[in-house]
Amino acid sequence: MFVLSKLLTAFALPPGLFVTGLFVALILVLRRRRRAALLTLGGLMVLIYFLSLRPVADSLLGPLETGYQWRDPTSLSCDVIVVLGGGVVQATGEAGSRPELSSASLKRGFAAFALWRKAPAPIVLSGGSVFGEEEIDSESMARFLKSLGVPRDYLHLEMQSRNTLENARQTTRLMDAKGWRSPCVVSSAYHLPRAMRTFAHFGVQGIPVPAGHAAMGSAYTWRDYFPSMGGLTDSSAALHEYLGLLYYRLLLGI
Secondary structure (H helix, E strand, C coil): CHHHHHHHHHHHCCCHHHHHHHHHHHHHHHCCCHHHHHHHHHHHHHHHHHHCCHHHHHHHHHHHHCCCCCCCHHHCCCCEEEEECCCEECCCCCCCCCCEECHHHHHHHHHHHHHHHHCCCCEEEECCCCCCCCCCHHHHHHHHHHHCCCCHHHEEEECCCCCHHHHHHHHHHHHHHHCCCCEEEEECHHHHHHHHHHHHHCCCCCEEEECCCCCCCCCCCHHHHCCCHHHHHHHHHHHHHHHHHHHHHHHHCC
């Protein structure tokens, strides 16, 4: 079920969605359905263009990020800091190279460190191997936080989870074993709606801590109406969250 969900997600969202559309267009061409093939290609062109625009990406991200603003760490009453993994870039193979945190994971790590520095508490790093990676999220995050000066005794690795649902399930079990009740949940702002609903499903009412906002929320210029990889990446991230929210609603009634 897990692998199937990953496979479906890969080809239902950009950029896999474009591959799916091109495949459909190819089949239509082979079947000599020229009009349908042209309509499919035209639809793909329009979709790629609009999803690559900064204003469109922001309009998709905005509703997800609304309500999650950074707050003074000293005002938060949590007895544990939970950091959800955001991916790892595996080693390149060069001498001395090591796996590194993705951009999203780095932001989450810095947010967790800023929170810990102002209000020290145990830190749970959640994220295991999805497809047998060389180094997993929680290990890379632990190495990163230790490099910033967080003592190893503060770090607790949850290395079994592969997605948000398993993050919440496995972290809740660890919290129960340690007697922690009030977590500050650190994740990307656009991911927090799904994360917080999932933790609530397991009986945990955490405090959301956003690790950066992807939506620019500023005045646009003519350049923002040119397609860009940044716009496409952020649109894809937002669509992934909407699909995840729908999937969890249908699967768990969250």
